[in-house]
Amino acid sequence: MKKVIIIALGLGLAFNLSAQRFITKTGHIYFSSDAPLEKIEAHNRQVNAALDSRTGDFIFKVLMKSFAFEKALMQEHFNENYVESDLYPNAIFVGKISNMDAVDFEKAGTYPVTVMGDMNMHGKSQKIEEDGVLVVGKDGIQATSTFNLAIADYDISIPGAVAGKIADEIQIHVDVSLKPLNK
Amino acid sequence: MKKYKKILGIALVAFIMVVAYVWFFVYNKPHRNIEKAKADYELSAEVAYHTFHSGDPVQAKEYQGKVIQLTGQASHIESGDSLMVLVFVFEEGMFGDEGIRCSFLPKYNQQLASLDLSKEIIVKGYCAGYNETDVIMEQCSLAGPQ
Numbered sequence: 001m002k003k004v005i006i007i008a009l010g011l012g013l014a015f016n017l018s019a020q021r022f023i024t025k026t027g028h029i030y031f032s033s034d035a036p037l038e039k040i041e042a043h044n045r046q047v048n049a050a051l052d053s054r055t056g057d058f059i060f061k062v063l064m065k066s067f068a069f070e071k072a073l074m075q076e077h078f079n080e081n082y083v084e085s086d087l088y089p090n091a092i093f094v095g096k097i098s099n100m101d102a103v104d105f106e107k108a109g110t111y112p113v114t115v116m117g118d119m120n121m122h123g124k125s126q127k128i129e130e131d132g133v134l135v136v137g138k139d140g141i142q143a144t145s146t147f148n149l150a151i152a153d154y155d156i157s158i159p160g161a162v163a164g165k166i167a168d169e170i171q172i173h174v175d176v177s178l179k180p181l182n183k
Numbered sequence: 184m185k186k187y188k189k190i191l192g193i194a195l196v197a198f199i200m201v202v203a204y205v206w207f208f209v210y211n212k213p214h215r216n217i218e219k220a221k222a223d224y225e226l227s228a229e230v231a232y233h234t235f236h237s238g239d240p241v242q243a244k245e246y247q248g249k250v251i252q253l254t255g256q257a258s259h260i261e262s263g264d265s266l267m268v269l270v271f272v273f274e275e276g277m278f279g280d281e282g283i284r285c286s287f288l289p290k291y292n293q294q295l296a297s298l299d300l301s302k303e304i305i306v307k308g309y310c311a312g313y314n315e316t317d318v319i320m321e322q323c324s325l326a327g328p329q
Contacts, residue, residue, distance in 0.1 A: 023278050025317065026263060045266055046286055046311075046319050048278055063319050065248060065311035072214040079248075086247065089312045177263075181279050 020053040020105065020180060022141050027176035029062055038165040040074060042067040049176045051141065053105040056097035058115055060174075063090055082156050083122050091121040095128075103134060110135050115145070122154045132174065140179040147172055217309045217322040218288060220250045228255030228271040228283050228306075235313040236274070236281075247312040252326055253283065254305050260295055267295050269306065269323070278316045285320040294325060 027047030033040040048061040064085035069075040079085040095117015097103065103111040116129045132145030148169045151158070158166050224246060231253055235243045258272040258280070267287045274281040285306050287295060298304065308323030 025278060025284060026261065026266060026268060028264070045264075046268070046284060046321070048314055048316060050278060061314045061316070063311050063314045066319055066321060068321070071210070072212050073210055075214070085312075086244065089247070090314055 021050060022053060022178035023050045023181045024048070024176050024178050027060070027174070029060075029175070030173050031067075031170045032173070033167040033170045035165050035167040040069070040166065042069045042075070042078065044068070047176065049143070049178060050181075051143065051178055053141075056100040056103075058093070058095050058097060058117065060093040060176075061090055062092070065089065077162075082151075082158070088122050091119070093117055093119045093128075098129075103136070105136055105141075108136050108138060119149070122156055124154045126153050140177060143174065143176050143178060145172075145174040215250075215309075217250055217307070218324040222252035222307055222326075223249040225252040226254075228253040228257075229273060231310075232271065232273045232283050232318055235318050243313065246310045249310055250307065251310045251320075252305060252307045253285075253320070254303060256303050257298075257300055257306075258282070259300070260298070262292075265289055265292070267292050269295065269298075269304075276316055281316045283318040283320060285323040287323045291323075291325060298325075 025048050026045060027049045028043065028045050029047045030041060030043040044062060044066045046063065046066050048059075050059050051057070064083050065079060067075070067078065069078065083091075095115050098114045098116050103113060111134045113132050113134050114129060115132055116127070118125050119128045128147075128149075130145055130147040132143060135142040135144075148171055150169050151166075152168065231246065231251065234246065253271070255271050257269050259270050261268045261270060267289075269285040269287065270280065271283040271285075272280040273283075285308055287308075305326045306320070306323050307326040308320035311319040311321050313319070
């Protein structure tokens with residue numbers, strides 16, 4: 001966790017030197033679990049995200065207690081038993097666009113991108129590489145992605161009694177609208 | 184035989200009642216009504232922010248996951264996708280303004296649109312915690328006269 005914070009602070013310095021930084025604090029991330037016995041979906045609409053258009057550095061900060069579930073009991077189990085949000089309040093992704101040459105931030109358009117980096121959740125860090133789409137417009141950048149995460153990779157164990165209700169892999173949907181930060 | 188039937192009938196009714204109780208009050212229990220809940224803590228927005236940002240981590244953990252009521256002068260309101268966020272700003276950081284971000288219940292959208300930000304306001308909501316830049320409040324409502 002400390003390593004991620006140091007990287008994040010390092011990114012902060014990099015961002016300070018950069019010409020163009022795009023941010024949002026109202027990003028939308030939701031996840032869905034499609035298990036044989038139950039479909040679960042939870043939404044978080046106060047996600048922090050920042051993109052440096054010069055270096056391709058990308059960072060996401062997601063407060064786990066901000067995920068809203070349809071059922072109160074699921075939300076309770078998610079926070080208390082699975083992600084232990086009192087102990088590990090945030091999930092943090094720190095990464096980089098690996099195909100920066102394919103994106104022209106000066107020209108409006110839709111650009112498929114690949115983002116590589118470290119996902120830290122539940123005190124466990126994993127390297128991930130996922131595809132997404134950047135839509136560059138005159139007011140900012142829309143970034144979207146859908147990918148899967150295996151919950152076992154983050155030391156999240158599901159008790160046998162509810163195993164049929166929670167999928168081994170959850171689908172993550174990212175939709176953030178980044179605006180230029182003019183400071 | 185009649186006695187057994189009676190016992191079986193009572194057992195069946197008891198079983199149905201237990202299943203109904205678990206279904207309605209455990210499995211499908213409603214979310215806590217934050218708007219109507221009594222605040223666990225009442226404090227100024229500035230004190231709340233500094234408790235998370237640089238203050239007492241033990242106290243900050245106390246606020247996390249609780250209903251808290253904040254008093255202070257908000258800086259601005261952000262809106263988009265039917266979500267309105269009232270922002271108290273106290274610092275500048277890598278993500279721009281840093282402070283307390285209160286996302287409101289949609290029923291308050293109209294009231295927020297005409298809110299006089301030059302006056303002190305009272306906000307009540309669920310404190311989701313601190314994301315290393317901002318304190319995040321969810322399901323907020325305006326508490327008391329504005």
